[in-house]
Amino acid sequence: MRNFKHNAKKAVLFLAVVIAYEMLFSFLLEPVTYQHFLETELKENEERGILPDMVVIGNSSVEMAFVPSVLEEGIGDAGCVLNAGTGSQMIWGTYYYLKELFRQYDIKYAVVGIDYSIFFGADSRNVRRDLVVLDRIHSADIRAEYIKNHFEKKEYIYLLKSYRNREYFGSMAENVSGKLDGNYRKGVDSREGTHYLERGYVYSTEKGDLHTGIYGANQVDVNQVSNESMEYLDKIVELCREEKVELHFVALPTSFSGIYGSDTYQSAVDFFNAYAADKGVPFCDMNLLRNRTEILPDDMLSDEGHLGYNGALICSDIYAEIFNRQRSGRDVSDYFYHSVDEMKKDIKGIVVCDLGTKPYGEAGDRMIHAKSIHEEGVIPEYEFWVCQEGSEWIKLQEYSEEAECFLPAKYLESKVDIQVNCRSRGSNAEWEKRKRISKEPE
Amino acid sequence: MSLISAEFLLFTAALSAVYFLVPRKCQWAVMLAGNIIFYLLVGKVFPIFLIVTCISAFCCAIMVDRVRERFKKSRSECHTREEKQKNKELCTRIQKCIMAACFIFNFGIWAVLKCSHSLPLPLGISFYTFTAMGYCIDVYRGKYQAEKNPARFALFLSFFPHMLQGPFSRYNSLTETLYEAHGFSWSRIKEGGIRILWGVFKKTVIAYRFGIIADCIYGQKTEYEGIYIVILMIAVTLQLYADFSGYMDMAAGICRIFGIRLEENFRQPFFARSIEEFWRRWHITLGAWFRDYLFYPVSMGKGAQALGRKCRKRFGNALARIVPSLIALFIVWTATGFWHGNAWNFRIWGWMNFFFIGSGILLEPVYTKWKKLLHINTESRWWKVFQMCRTFWLFAYMEMFSSACSASAAIRLTVSLFHWSVPDGYALLETFGMEGYDVIVLLAGVIVMGIVDVMKEKKIVIQDVVDRMPVVIRYAGIVGLVYMVLLLGDIGTDATKGFMYAQF
Numbered sequence: 001m002r003n004f005k006h007n008a009k010k011a012v013l014f015l016a017v018v019i020a021y022e023m024l025f026s027f028l029l030e031p032v033t034y035q036h037f038l039e040t041e042l043k044e045n046e047e048r049g050i051l052p053d054m055v056v057i058g059n060s061s062v063e064m065a066f067v068p069s070v071l072e073e074g075i076g077d078a079g080c081v082l083n084a085g086t087g088s089q090m091i092w093g094t095y096y097y098l099k100e101l102f103r104q105y106d107i108k109y110a111v112v113g114i115d116y117s118i119f120f121g122a123d124s125r126n127v128r129r130d131l132v133v134l135d136r137i138h139s140a141d142i143r144a145e146y147i148k149n150h151f152e153k154k155e156y157i158y159l160l161k162s163y164r165n166r167e168y169f170g171s172m173a174e175n176v177s178g179k180l181d182g183n184y185r186k187g188v189d190s191r192e193g194t195h196y197l198e199r200g201y202v203y204s205t206e207k208g209d210l211h212t213g214i215y216g217a218n219q220v221d222v223n224q225v226s227n228e229s230m231e232y233l234d235k236i237v238e239l240c241r242e243e244k245v246e247l248h249f250v251a252l253p254t255s256f257s258g259i260y261g262s263d264t265y266q267s268a269v270d271f272f273n274a275y276a277a278d279k280g281v282p283f284c285d286m287n288l289l290r291n292r293t294e295i296l297p298d299d300m301l302s303d304e305g306h307l308g309y310n311g312a313l314i315c316s317d318i319y320a321e322i323f324n325r326q327r328s329g330r331d332v333s334d335y336f337y338h339s340v341d342e343m344k345k346d347i348k349g350i351v352v353c354d355l356g357t358k359p360y361g362e363a364g365d366r367m368i369h370a371k372s373i374h375e376e377g378v379i380p381e382y383e384f385w386v387c388q389e390g391s392e393w394i395k396l397q398e399y400s401e402e403a404e405c406f407l408p409a410k411y412l413e414s415k416v417d418i419q420v421n422c423r424s425r426g427s428n429a430e431w432e433k434r435k436r437i438s439k440e441p442e
Numbered sequence: 443m444s445l446i447s448a449e450f451l452l453f454t455a456a457l458s459a460v461y462f463l464v465p466r467k468c469q470w471a472v473m474l475a476g477n478i479i480f481y482l483l484v485g486k487v488f489p490i491f492l493i494v495t496c497i498s499a500f501c502c503a504i505m506v507d508r509v510r511e512r513f514k515k516s517r518s519e520c521h522t523r524e525e526k527q528k529n530k531e532l533c534t535r536i537q538k539c540i541m542a543a544c545f546i547f548n549f550g551i552w553a554v555l556k557c558s559h560s561l562p563l564p565l566g567i568s569f570y571t572f573t574a575m576g577y578c579i580d581v582y583r584g585k586y587q588a589e590k591n592p593a594r595f596a597l598f599l600s601f602f603p604h605m606l607q608g609p610f611s612r613y614n615s616l617t618e619t620l621y622e623a624h625g626f627s628w629s630r631i632k633e634g635g636i637r638i639l640w641g642v643f644k645k646t647v648i649a650y651r652f653g654i655i656a657d658c659i660y661g662q663k664t665e666y667e668g669i670y671i672v673i674l675m676i677a678v679t680l681q682l683y684a685d686f687s688g689y690m691d692m693a694a695g696i697c698r699i700f701g702i703r704l705e706e707n708f709r710q711p712f713f714a715r716s717i718e719e720f721w722r723r724w725h726i727t728l729g730a731w732f733r734d735y736l737f738y739p740v741s742m743g744k745g746a747q748a749l750g751r752k753c754r755k756r757f758g759n760a761l762a763r764i765v766p767s768l769i770a771l772f773i774v775w776t777a778t779g780f781w782h783g784n785a786w787n788f789r790i791w792g793w794m795n796f797f798f799i800g801s802g803i804l805l806e807p808v809y810t811k812w813k814k815l816l817h818i819n820t821e822s823r824w825w826k827v828f829q830m831c832r833t834f835w836l837f838a839y840m841e842m843f844s845s846a847c848s849a850s851a852a853i854r855l856t857v858s859l860f861h862w863s864v865p866d867g868y869a870l871l872e873t874f875g876m877e878g879y880d881v882i883v884l885l886a887g888v889i890v891m892g893i894v895d896v897m898k899e900k901k902i903v904i905q906d907v908v909d910r911m912p913v914v915i916r917y918a919g920i921v922g923l924v925y926m927v928l929l930l931g932d933i934g935t936d937a938t939k940g941f942m943y944a945q946f
Contacts, residue, residue, distance in 0.1 A: 010913065017917040021925050029929070154448065157928075166929040170877040 025162035029169060032178040032189075034086075035135055037196040040187030045080065045199075051105050052082035052199070057094050058113025060087040060202075061252040064306040065113070067316045068199040074320020083200030086136070088129035091118055091232040096146045098236060100137045102243045110240055111248045111323070112233075114283070116268040119229045120220040127155050131164060194302075203309040204302035220268040237279045246327060249276050251285040253296050253315060255304040257352040259287055259340065260373050266340040282326035286315060288336045288343055293351040299433075350374040353382075353422035353433040357407060364409035364442070368396075370420040371403060372433065379425040389415045401425065415440055445484075445606070445692065446646055446933050453480065458631075458699055466623030470597055473620075473700070480602040484565060491555075491564045492600060495548050499574035500595045502544035503581040503588035506537050510584070541582055545575060557784045566605040568781060572731055574599055577613045579735050586614050594621060603693035607686065609707040609727035616704070624701030633905055634698035639923050640894075641691030644684040646931030648887040651880055652681035658874045660846065667858035670873075674855070675838035678845050680888065683711070686725070710895045715829035717798040720837055728781075732774045741770035760807075768800050775799075786849035794840050883930055 045051070054075070056066045063085030071081045082105075084097055094112060101107055130150055137143050147159070158164045168175060178184060189196035194204040240247040249272065259265050269285050276283030289295060295318070300311030307315055318335075325332045337343040353372040360367040372380045384396040384405040397405045399421075407418070416439050421431035457476040464472050481489045513533035520526045552571045555563055577598075581588045589595040598620060604611055655677040659666050666674070687708045697704040707726050714720035721729045740746060746766035754762035772793075779792020802809075812818075818825060839856075846852035871878065897904060908916060927933065 013913060014917050014921075017914070017921045021921050025925060025929060157448075160928070162925065163928050169929060170879045172879075 022160065022162055026165070027179070028172050028176060029162055029165035031165070031168055031171070031175050032184060032191070034189075034196045034200075034202055035132070036184070037187050037189050038136075038200050041199060042082075044187070050080050052080045052101075053105065053107055054079075054081045054109040054111070055084050055098070055101055055107055056081065056111040056113070057084040057089075057098060057101075058252070059085060059089040059115050059118070061085070061115055061254070061305055061307075062113035063087065063200065063202050064194075064204065064302070064308075065252045065312050065315050066111075066319070067197070067201050067203075067312050070313055070316035071320050071323075074317055075323055081199065084136075085113065085200065085202075086129070086132045088126060089133055090123075090129060091229045091236070092146075092150055093130055093133035095232045095236050095239065096137060096142055097133050098239060099142050100139055102239070102245065103139055103142070107243070107245050109246045109248070109323075109327070111250055112236060114249050114251045114272055114285075116220045116251065116265075116272075119226055119233075119271075120222055120268065121224050121226075123226065127151070127158055128164075131158055134159075201312070203312060204306065205309065219262050219264050221264065222267045222271045225271075233275075237281060247281050248323065248326060249281055249283040250319065251283075251287060253286045253289075253292075253301070253307060253311070255298050255301055255352075256287070256293055257298060257354070257373060258304055260344060260352070262340075269340065282332075284322055284326070284332060284336060286319065288340065289318065290335060290337060290346075291348075292343065293347050298352055345376075347373065347375050349378060349424055350380055350422050350432045353380070353420060353435050355418065355420040355435050355437060357418065357437075357439065360406065364412065366407045366409075366412065368405045368407050368418055368420070369403060370405075370422065370435075372422050374424070380422050381425050381427075383421040383423075383431070385419040385421070386411050387417045387419075388413075393419075399423065412439065413441055445689075446642060446931075449483075453483065454696060454699075461700060462624075462626040466625075469623055470594060470621050474593060474597040474600070477597065477600040477602045477605075481565065481600065481605065484606075489564070489600075491551065491567055492570060494551070495567075495571055495574050496596050496599050497592075498544050498547055499578055499599070500589070500592050502540055502578050504590070505540050506578070506582050507588040509533060509536050509540070537582055541578060544578055548575060553780075556780070569605065569608050569610065570599050572781075573604075573610050576610065576731055576735055580613060589613070589617075597621075603696045603704060607689045607693075608725070609690070609693075609705045610731045611705060611727070616702075619701060619703045622701070627701065630701060631699055634695040636905070636908065636920065637695030637698060638692050639695075639920070639927070641688040641693075641695060642931070642933075643887075643923055643927050644688030644691065644891065646927055646933050647883065648891065649681045649684035649688060650932035651876070651884050651887075652677040652684065654876060654880075655874050656681055656845070660851075667861040669862070671842070671855055671859040675835070675842045679834070679838040679841050682841060682845075683708075684887075684891065710899045712834055712895065713830060713899050714833050715826060716802055716833060717795060717836060718802060720833055721795070721799075724837075728778070732778060736777060737770045737774045740773055741766050746770065764803060767803065771800055771803075772796050782844065787844050787846055787852045790849055790852070791840050791844035794843070798836060 042052075054071070056062055056068075056071070063083060066081070066083050066085075068081040068083050072079075075081075082101070084101060086093070086097075089097070098110060130146075134143065134146060137146060147156070151158075181190075183190040192205075194202060197203050237247060239245075251269075251272070265287075269288065272283055272285070286292075286296075296307075296311055296314060300308055300314065302308040302311075322332050322335055337346065351373050353370060355368055355370040357366040357368050359365075368384055370382045370384075372382075374380050379401060380403075381399040381401055382397070382403055382405075383399045385393050386396050386407065387393040388411055396407065417436055418439060419434060419436040421434045423429050423432040453476075457472070457479075461469055461472050461476075478489075481492065510533065513529055513536075517526050517529045517533075520529055548571050552567055555561055555567060580586060589598070594617075598611075598613060598617055601611070601616070601620065656674060659670055659674040659677075690707045694704050694706070705727055709723040709726060711720055711724035714723050746769065749769070750762045750766045753765045757765075775792040775796035776789065777792075778795070779789045782788045782791070813820060842855060843852040846855055871881065894904060897907070908919070911919070
């Protein structure tokens with residue numbers, strides 16, 4: 001008996017040492033996260049009796065597209081909107097997170113962001129995105145179910161926060177000073193760049209006007225639909241029915257130029273239109289908003305997949321109107337183009353311009369080439385500028401219809417910024433669209 | 443299955459659970475089954491070569507023993523001394539034929555596979571071939587009788603903790619405890635566990651980081667010179683030490699859990715004061731194998747004795763004693779070089795070792811004279827430190843040479859050593875793709891490794907020190923080491939890096 005007590009004491013002591021180490025390294029290694037700010041705010045709101053009754057949920061495109069306060073104002077009777085988007089959140093993560101939220105709060109409305117790339121094409125395993133969602137689930141049974149169904153046994157080690165964050169060992173000092181910061185403790189994210197604003201909404205101060213352009217087209221293959229993702233989407237529909245939560249689907253804005261270059265985007269829209277109709281769930285694709293290139297031009301994106309702050313304000317405002325109409329059963333088709341082709345034909349003026357460079361000759365010179373997406377009948381003109389590191393901007397070529405400009409090798413000896421301004425022929429504007437790229441010395 | 447993996451941990455835990463649960467007389471059979479499962483999981487191919495070596499060595503030893511018994515019987519019937527002498531000679535000749543056939547067969551397979559560039563080297567072949575042949579020689583020498591039970595012999599040869607990187611176990615030494623029954627002992631589990639943890643720490647935290655530096659410089663050898671080559675020498679030496687001794691600690695720890703005693707393969711090698719002494723402290727069992735089975739037979743054989751007599755006539759007694767040893771030493775180091783690899787850099791490495799050891803033997807009288815002249819107190823601390831540093835740098839250079847991808851690459855690195863350049867610290871870190879904390883971890887790891895080695899050199903038993911610590915400190919140290927491995931070690935779902943000596 002005495003032996004047993006002695007051994008039990010030692011076992012408890014050992015466990016205590018393990019827990020102490022885990023807590024210590026979790027604190028030291030875990031960087032400042034949006035989750036901290038979200039949980040601090042939710043706690044404060046709960047103390048004030050403000051509980052969310054509407055949730056917008058999905059991946060980072062949702063996280064950066066919906067400003068809760070703007071939605072609340074626009075929707076009217078939505079008491080409190082929670083933006084439950086997280087980076088790279090997969091549809092199964094959405095399902096389990098919704099389960100948790102329905103258990104914690106009395107949610108009446110759920111808006112699920114539909115990112116076509118999640119549903120079509122191959123996916124590679126990324127344990128971190130599932131861990132972010134797991135950290136937001138506190139109910140033991142939901143956590144256990146999520147872990148059992150979505151984590152491989154060899155990934156269980158990532159459940160240790162210290163191990164999960166071991167790559168931040170080198171930035172331990174930064175992590176700790178960030179957490180000891182007064183603003184952090186108050187739940188205010190005062191960091192530069194992308195940071196937390198309110199109730200799960202994260203925004204970027206990046207401006208898209210110089211960073212978006214004509215990318216590789218936003219191609220999808222509806223023949224490669226992910227069965228697992230569709231299975232979980234079905235589960236979400238079922239879950240919302242059981243919990244008597246009104247469910248809506250929405251596809252968030254991505255770069256116009258990515259869709260313009262795609263010949264398969266329409267098939268994804270059709271697929272989800274059919275799916276949503278079959279399930280009786282309202283759906284809309286914000287990329288097909290009428291006059292989208294004027295309301296939400298690519299300038300309003302911080303990068304090809306995410307809205308910047310101004311873009312999110314506009315998107316939230318417009319979506320609130322659409323949401324109100326949809327939930328009262330009214331038609332919203334007048335907000336949208338009927339097809340991608342119709343949208344492509346309805347653009348006004350110059351909507352996007354892009355540039356690239358290619359080698360020219362033997363002496364290391366390059367040729368800058370620009371292109372643009374514009375209304376039929378509009379003739380674009382291009383003006384080329386260059387700025388070497390530490391120097392002033394130099395105009396290489398005045399406005400002309402010439403879409404190419406010679407770039408001598410001397411500009412490429414150090415890091416250089418190259419910019420094209422684009423406007424319609426006959427316009428007096430300094431520029432209508434522009435694009436800038438940086439090039440490192442070769 | 444990687445040795446630094448949850449699967450291996452589970453395998454060891456499951457094997458030890460079954461081992462201690464079965465009736466004690468069946469424990470050795472459980473261990474044999476464990477060896478086979480281990481080989482299939484790690485080797486991933488059917489262990490045909492292991493089976494062939496096992497059968498051939500077992501049969502060879504049995505036959506050698508039987509020949510001895512038969513001739514002993516017939517010798518007892520001999521009447522004259524000449525008859526007895528002839529009987530003995532015939533017995534020896536037959537035994538040698540059996541041994542030769544077995545050697546040629548097994549070493550032939552090993553050599554062919556070693557030299558082949560297209561055939562992969564089977565897991566552990568260098569280790570079990572040499573172990574098996576050493577066993578046969580010991581039986582031939584009458585050191586012990588051949589094992590009659592083929593399954594027990596298979597257990598000895600295929601014993602999984604020493605399969606990958608040794609040590610070269612002697613049959614009589616290992617089987618003292620291997621065949622014995624062992625009861626469960628919690629203190630053995632703890633001791634074994636701590637030793638395994640220490641080995642994992644050395645391998646995954648220290649060896650891994652030194653490996654990054656070494657791989658970086660070897661990968662771009664034409665670019666680096668001066669201080670980079672010096673860093674390479676240090677990195678490759680300490681990487682090899684941490685990796686190899688780390689594995690030995692893991693193997694010894696696993697054996698401790700089962701109650702089996704495994705021979706030590708390292709004895710604080712960096713305290714060696716000469717290359718000769720170094721090889722009595724580093725990979726001890728390899729050196730002992732070559733000493734007992736190659737050096738002594740060659741240096742004390744009839745050929746060597748005849749040569750010694752000729753040298754005595756021409757050069758005097760001093761050289762007469764040394765020349766046969768030098769020849770035997772040359773053969774040993776040529777063989778050792780080949781054991782490491784069939785490439786010129788390994789051969790040259792072997793000959794460099796021969797050169798340093800041989801010249802030490804030859805020039806010993808000269809050194810003694812100079813030390814007397816210069817009034818050098820050879821037992822003074824500074825002289826010992828000088829010798830240790832000299833030995834370290836010689837070994838480090840030789841390791842850098844042998845670890846290069848070819849002899850020409852190794853020579854290029856040697857030449858680069860003398861083009862002196864010293865970049866700043868940040869440039870170095872950037873070159874190796876490391877961060878500041880990696881350097882701190884490396885330094886701290888080397889210091890801790892050094893402290894442990896100093897304690898062992900002073901014959902302080904580490905386990906006793908750990909046991910005497912207050913419980914909280916002990917637990918904090920052990921759990922702290924676990925966390926260092928978890929957070930800083932090269933482990934996790936993608937840890938498939940093998941141990942360095944497993945390639946031999």
